[in-house]
Amino acid sequence: MKIVQKGWGWGLAAALLALSFAPALGQLGEEARKRAAEIAAEPTSSAITAEAVKDLESWVITLAGIVLILVLIAINRVASLVEFAPISQQKTSNIHGWTFLGVGLILAAFIGYEFMYHTKYHIWADSVHGQKIDSLFTVTFVITMFVFVATQAALFTFAFLYRERPGRKALYYPDNHTLEYVWTGIPAVTLLILVGGGLLVWEEVHNPDLGGQKPQEIELVGEQFQWRIRYPGMDGKLGKHGFKLLTATNPHGVDSSDVNAKDDVIASAKEIHIVKNKPVLFKVRAKDVLHGVYAPHFHVNIYAVPGMPTQFNFTPTKSTAEARKERENEKFNYELLCSQLCGSSHFNMRAVIIVHENEKELNDWMSKQATFIKNEPASTEPESKATAQL
Amino acid sequence: MSAEHALHTDVHVHTHGDHGHHDDHGHHKETFLTKYIFSQDHKMISKQFLITGMIMGFIGGIMSVLFRLQLAWPGTPLPFMEGLLGKWAPGGVLDPNFYMALVTIHGTIMVFFVLTAGLSGTFSNLLIPLQIGARDMASPFINMLSYWFFFTSSVVMVISFFVETGPAAVGWTIYPPLSALPKAMPGAGLGMTLWLVSMTLFIISSLMGALNYIVTVLNMRTKGMSMSRLPLTVWAFFLTAILGVLSFPVLVSAVVMLIFDRSLGTSFYLSEIYLQGVALPNQGGSPILFMHLFWFLGHPEVYIILMPALGITSDIIATNARKPIFGYKAMVFSLLGISFLSFIVWGHHMFVSGMNPLLGTIFVIMTLIIAVPSAVKTFNYLATLWKGNIRYTPAMLFSVGLVSLFISGGLTGLYLGNGPLDVPLHNTYFVVAHFHIVMGAASIFGMFAGVYHWFPKMFGRMMNPHLGYAHFWLTFISAYFVFFPMHFIGLAGVPRRYYAFTEFDVSSVWMDLNVFITISAIVGVGAQFIFAYNFFSSALTGKRAPQNPWKSNGLEWSAPVEHIHGNWYGEIPTVYRGPYEYSRPDLNPETDFLPNYVSDEQLRSGLRYWEQDYPYKDVSGGGGGEIHEHQPHSPVATPELVHRKDEEGKEPTV
């Protein structure tokens, strides 16, 4: 009893000590607020409301206080226990056996909570191949979840059940060949199933059955820090390009002497326009460093590699309008992100993918776009300049 | 230093009886420099690796808190940040370039400096000689060099924080062209050069260490220590060293070519680049080549990190469950299987790189095959715990924690290793969750387990178990709280290495969860200070360690508590069986362990000296149960000779 009192006495003293830090923390907060006000006053800075700062401040202070107090109490309590009340190893084992049970339940609850509330943003693909990936995902999920629950339950149960107790003896059980074969064989067979499924879907991803449709080609060029988007125009063919033709005004390096280039459309907004149920072929390049074309809602992900063109084929199954209705979110948009680190603004290479209901909608939009030749009347000049440079 | 003094006194007391005349040799001749700095003793070198690794670990951990603060409260001014980081956090808001620098150096430090050098370096050095019965490493001198190369490389890595353009910021995978073009971002400038220098030094260190471990294990085992009796720790260190020797040189070649591309104008990785308005002359190179070379090291590297942790926990779980490790042979074969397969799965990091899809199919198959030995290991762990009599020391808690994390993180590998499933998940937070759990947390747990378990062997003192318990529970829970939710962020399509979640609809929905993760991370990192306090205070003032504190079977516990050159007084003990004979029915109910250095004869003699809590050599003269009595003045084994040889500059060999 005395020990406990002593522990808590120290704890209390520590808490008081911690509280005496509060003014210091308050001072920090004061500074934060001042700084925020200063920054907000500057025209270039992003708007940070004093509210948010205050919010954060109280968070940090409370947290730091709590953590500090808890840690000090803990250290003092256990330190005093060691000195005054050595507990036997057996009692300790008993305590921690029970703790495994308790913590196991807490973690189970936590994981359950995560599955309830944080799967709501899980992406089920709106693309043909993506849905096949999702089926494989579901199979894998069922299998791994089963194994996860079974093995973790076994682990925590054993940790609890077989904790050291007076009179217990461990079972001498060094080997059992049958068991070894069983639990080598079962995972092997299960994995064989997953490999089989995986290879089939892998094939679908790379050689999708387009039902004889010709895919809509779109060129995506990654650069620090934006996506350049080019459509082939009415002829459906992208004009040739070369990296030596790249200039500030010819950001795709399009070769204007190529007839196919004349009606190419270079998007002015960061929007990719495609059509529901019509295959799309992303032709992907990078200008400077690696980038990654990542459209999570369609399970599209492919690197953009300088010097090596890549591509990705997919067919969207929902229009943007449908997706908005389904999600009851008028502002919803399919997004294109960069998935491969490319520099300081890697986190900010946004483009939007707009899926039209039908081809007519797309054509309406396309016909309003300026074609390449209009954008770039003197396009032969930079070409010679680029060559001259080398 | 008072603790050291106490230890010295101890040496006198213990050696007094039979080896009194040796006292005027030995430690008097050792200067501070040869004993603590340029030591060639494997036990001291192991402590050097550990403490350097721990310091780097704290640096890496604190970095993670800094960038986690940015993720939780993007753009919010935190005045202390500016105080701490100066121009890298103008107005208290972390600069995006510096965010990437923190992430990069955090990853590099954790993977290489903490979990490769800090883990393998520490425990291979400490345990290989002690567990196989050798006086030291095959080459103590190269062993010393290995540490000093590691130390230098750590210093260079830390120095890179003080250059104008900041440290490397291109991700720990340093993919070119970003890493090859100093103009592409500040973190690809001088900081990147220093990163490459540091890693080159690191690889030299790692190769020296690994070759030493391999040779020592193959050639210097004591009588009776056949390969089939090797503790699983030693198997793990041995195979880890082989992986290192075979894969690190490939990284060197990749790094050298990168250095050429950076400074000599070659085009190994560069082609058709137009950077900031200028078309570069490089033609014909391929960044994909770099990925192949990098991951040829990179994948074995994750097993270089993990296998020692698995070995360590196998040993600890058997000891504390008081049961033989279930399926010793299967455990060894799965380590062998993992080692072999780890060389042919690297392509699973490149499924969406534009690599030929056909190649992808092969990597899918290989990757899922490697899951089989991992599953076997898990089941064997569980079977070892089953019907045990589990004694919860802090080391045991961390070992059980490792099994849990190994399962959780291993299973998500089945998603990432299966090509098509990796397509939506590649480079998202799902990956961050996966590798932190299976490689980061699990291996760190193995490392902690090892430190708690073998601390008495390192310092001759015990750690405070209660602080150890607090450390474990806080770390275990926060590991799950920090990393488990990241799976869902990744499944919702948020890429990794993002400075802020604010720019996209898919990411901005996660702001509140990010706050939760960051708070958990702060608690988790905070808990490590309990460990640090415990470690250093116990090293200085901890309770004196008994001879065999955990009643373990391992050979290392037959060596005297105090550190001596050559590890054992007298002859090195002979080994009579494997190290996992716990709770043998024929010894029931008298004892539940039977050290591998106890002969059947001694066993029959009935004097179970190994159960005593005082140093075994004190039973000398007491008759049958004594280990070095056979040849007390064997010319090879006496400390005297070992020391004399040292003075002549030769290595004490067996």
Ligand code: HEM
């Ligand atoms: C204190 C606990 C830790 C926390 C809170 C933490 C947090 C993080 C986070 C959030 C990232 C991703 C940042 C981003 O993508 O923007 C990251 C990256 C990383 N972490 Fe940790 N981490 C911790 C410990 C570890 C450990 C023990 C390892 C050892 C393997 C590790 C290895 C890495 C690696 C390799 C990366 C990738 C770096 C890169 O993308 O270049 N971390 N960490």
Ligand SMILES: [Cu+2]
């Ligand atoms: Cu990017």
Ligand SMILES: [Cu+2]
């Ligand atoms: Cu890998």
